[in-house]
Amino acid sequence: MIVLGSTSEVAQAFVEKALQEGEKFEKIYLFTSNKETTERFARHIDVKFLQQAEVIELDLTKEIDYNRFENINSNVLFCAVGYLGEGTDEGLYDNRNTERIIAINYSKLVPVMNYFAHKFESRRSGTIIGLSSVAGDRGRQSNFIYGSAKAAFTAYLSGLRNYLFDKKVHVLTIKPGFMATKMTEGLPLNPKLTATPKQAAACIYKAFKKERNVAYVLPVWSIIMMIIRNIPEFIFKKLKL
Amino acid sequence: MKPNFTQKVTNWGNFPVVEKEMRSEDNFKKIKEFVLNHNEVIARGNGRCYGDASLGESIFSTKKLNKFINFDRLNGIMECESGVLLSEVLEIAVPQGYFLYVTPGTKFVSIGGAIASDVHGKNHHAEGCFSEYVIEFKLMTENGEIITCSREENADKFWATIGGMGLTGIILTAKFKLKNIESAYIRQESIKAENLDEIFKLFDESESWTYTVAWIDCLQKGKNIGRSILMRGEHAFQHELPQNFSKTPLRLKKKLSPTVPFYFPGFVLNALTVKIFNWLYYKKQSKKEVKNFIDYETFFYPLDAINDWNKIYGKSGFIQYQMVIPKETGKEGMRRILETIANSGNGSFLAVLKLFGKNNTAAYNSFPVEGYTLALDFKVNSKLKSLVDQLDAIVQEFGGRIYLTKDSMSRSSLTNYLKNIQNPKFVSLQHKRIINNNS
Ligand SMILES: Cc1cc2nc3c(=O)[nH]c(=O)nc-3n(C[C@H](O)[C@H](O)[C@H](O)COP(=O)(O)OP(=O)(O)OC[C@H]3O[C@@H](n4cnc5c(N)ncnc54)[C@H](O)[C@@H]3O)c2cc1C
Numbered sequence: 001m002i003v004l005g006s007t008s009e010v011a012q013a014f015v016e017k018a019l020q021e022g023e024k025f026e027k028i029y030l031f032t033s034n035k036e037t038t039e040r041f042a043r044h045i046d047v048k049f050l051q052q053a054e055v056i057e058l059d060l061t062k063e064i065d066y067n068r069f070e071n072i073n074s075n076v077l078f079c080a081v082g083y084l085g086e087g088t089d090e091g092l093y094d095n096r097n098t099e100r101i102i103a104i105n106y107s108k109l110v111p112v113m114n115y116f117a118h119k120f121e122s123r124r125s126g127t128i129i130g131l132s133s134v135a136g137d138r139g140r141q142s143n144f145i146y147g148s149a150k151a152a153f154t155a156y157l158s159g160l161r162n163y164l165f166d167k168k169v170h171v172l173t174i175k176p177g178f179m180a181t182k183m184t185e186g187l188p189l190n191p192k193l194t195a196t197p198k199q200a201a202a203c204i205y206k207a208f209k210k211e212r213n214v215a216y217v218l219p220v221w222s223i224i225m226m227i228i229r230n231i232p233e234f235i236f237k238k239l240k241l
Numbered sequence: 242m243k244p245n246f247t248q249k250v251t252n253w254g255n256f257p258v259v260e261k262e263m264r265s266e267d268n269f270k271k272i273k274e275f276v277l278n279h280n281e282v283i284a285r286g287n288g289r290c291y292g293d294a295s296l297g298e299s300i301f302s303t304k305k306l307n308k309f310i311n312f313d314r315l316n317g318i319m320e321c322e323s324g325v326l327l328s329e330v331l332e333i334a335v336p337q338g339y340f341l342y343v344t345p346g347t348k349f350v351s352i353g354g355a356i357a358s359d360v361h362g363k364n365h366h367a368e369g370c371f372s373e374y375v376i377e378f379k380l381m382t383e384n385g386e387i388i389t390c391s392r393e394e395n396a397d398k399f400w401a402t403i404g405g406m407g408l409t410g411i412i413l414t415a416k417f418k419l420k421n422i423e424s425a426y427i428r429q430e431s432i433k434a435e436n437l438d439e440i441f442k443l444f445d446e447s448e449s450w451t452y453t454v455a456w457i458d459c460l461q462k463g464k465n466i467g468r469s470i471l472m473r474g475e476h477a478f479q480h481e482l483p484q485n486f487s488k489t490p491l492r493l494k495k496k497l498s499p500t501v502p503f504y505f506p507g508f509v510l511n512a513l514t515v516k517i518f519n520w521l522y523y524k525k526q527s528k529k530e531v532k533n534f535i536d537y538e539t540f541f542y543p544l545d546a547i548n549d550w551n552k553i554y555g556k557s558g559f560i561q562y563q564m565v566i567p568k569e570t571g572k573e574g575m576r577r578i579l580e581t582i583a584n585s586g587n588g589s590f591l592a593v594l595k596l597f598g599k600n601n602t603a604a605y606n607s608f609p610v611e612g613y614t615l616a617l618d619f620k621v622n623s624k625l626k627s628l629v630d631q632l633d634a635i636v637q638e639f640g641g642r643i644y645l646t647k648d649s650m651s652r653s654s655l656t657n658y659l660k661n662i663q664n665p666k667f668v669s670l671q672h673k674r675i676i677n678n679n680s
Contacts, residue, residue, distance in 0.1 A: 009305075011298045036268075037267060039270060040267075040308045040310075040322075041308060043308070043309065043310055043311070044308035044309045044310075047309035047310065047311060047321075047333065048309055048332075048333055183306075184243025185244065185246070185264065186245055186246040186263070186264070187244055187245075190244065
């Protein structure tokens, strides 16, 4: 398994879930911008599951040397890369903030995804799982830079799924709603709408096994987002969402 | 939306409930920042202490310190971060033929919590406290420094932290020994006792057993006081197991745990229902003596089988009162305690009696001393404080101690411990309560 964004608690929970379910991987490639934390995770799964893992540094804001990835092959790619940045109130007119959000969530990420998608395509097998966001379903005033990058990522995954369909590679888009992770710690989230990383991992694993195309982590989110998508624009623009 | 880390926090007894800042981090640098940026910090593991021991002005939750570091499978030495739960250790250890030397009555306790409370199990008389098997741990001190503590290195901090209730710093990682087992099953004998004299006799006769514990029906009066069931057990060897267990002796089948879905309304637990519960529990075993093999989960963690059982006590919560009375006068002390409870009509669902062996004097902050220990659950109501006061008076008269990790209402001056801990940075609500009560 190749994991992009390995410090993500959801990614780690997914890896554990898959191993608990008895999935076997020759090696798990943990791509990360934080080597120290990820090395701890690598040791953890070695102790817990005798699973070998390799930690590979990847900083999406820097130049990427693809030669380093030449020998990396797997049947599953899990991408949990995500960067919330500052919300619109504080960060809309801060160009560095905007650029970082777009780079990490979309523009610098997609070439890396494509690099591995190409390998999957040539092998004619495998699953690519991408964590997008409900924020990408409709732009809202509170975080639309992030939302727009995720919207682009969602569109990318949808197109990739279409493109790889007859090449026997499956693409799964995950749209988590609120999750109790580092990204959201301390925010007043409604517990009924908030999934723990463990819950999220279980949902994602199920969607992976069932070869779903698009899955919301908690089912209520598909209803909430259906409503939000269908509010007429002339009303929506007046809402404080 | 700016983060606001203030939230409602409460421990296993749902009493007291506080609204305080609570945060969790897995990055040591960020933990250091947290410690340096707050005046009063207290670590919290899985909140399985009953009262206010892991509550404070700024709470550092070890939930995210949940990684394993190393498992020396040859020598049974485990190293992990302090937020790892005993249940997670067992998941790895048991299939490999290892078990915890010492485990409390729930496996949902963190390693940090087990060290800070120096927990005991049903085997204190034979194998002592959790700390006996701790090789070393890493502690973050008030200036954010990380030090290694063991019997050789920083030994003063090592012993102050054991049973030190989080008041010396934040335990980050720990290394400890595991014991060998041949199976995940326990050879058990349960024996009914009609009264206190009989149960004490049974304890004496069971001294050679590794695990012993008794459940007491504490609403009995007069000559029936102390009516109870003694359970004693040993890790079963593979060759003695019945056939249906012996094929995969180290693996248990998955069970589903029922969950208590909501807080029970207050009237559900009253003197009558407790009486019925205790009667049923006692009558369930019709024979005087039963010998069988049961899996370790059922033997060590019968209460874990029902998730969130603490909600049975309703929103007002409950306390656990656990004391130890030294051996010489222990029997008499227990009788007085049980009489007082029976007369109060304030019944306890759960009354557990255990025997403590000799204590490790080096671990001076640790709770156990040689004698009898009784743990009782009481629903919080208006009459409870006066019952606790009466019980405290008896404990004092008999030179006993209160177990801090369960306490939230006692005159905690009844503890002669928390020595060598005067650290203005690491402060719990419990600690403040003790200081205020004493002045
Ligand atoms: C059903 C049940 C049965 C129990 N049976 C027993 C028993 O048989 N024997 C027994 O001894 N106990 C028993 N207990 C009590 C329990 O074992 C202790 O309270 C244990 O300390 C709880 O661990 P925790 O991880 O939940 O820690 P918490 O409850 O969160 O904290 C307990 C104490 O440890 C400190 N602490 C926690 N983590 C750290 C850390 N990383 N660094 C420094 N300090 C820390 C806290 O500050 C606090 O003082 C039982 C509890 C329950 C709910």
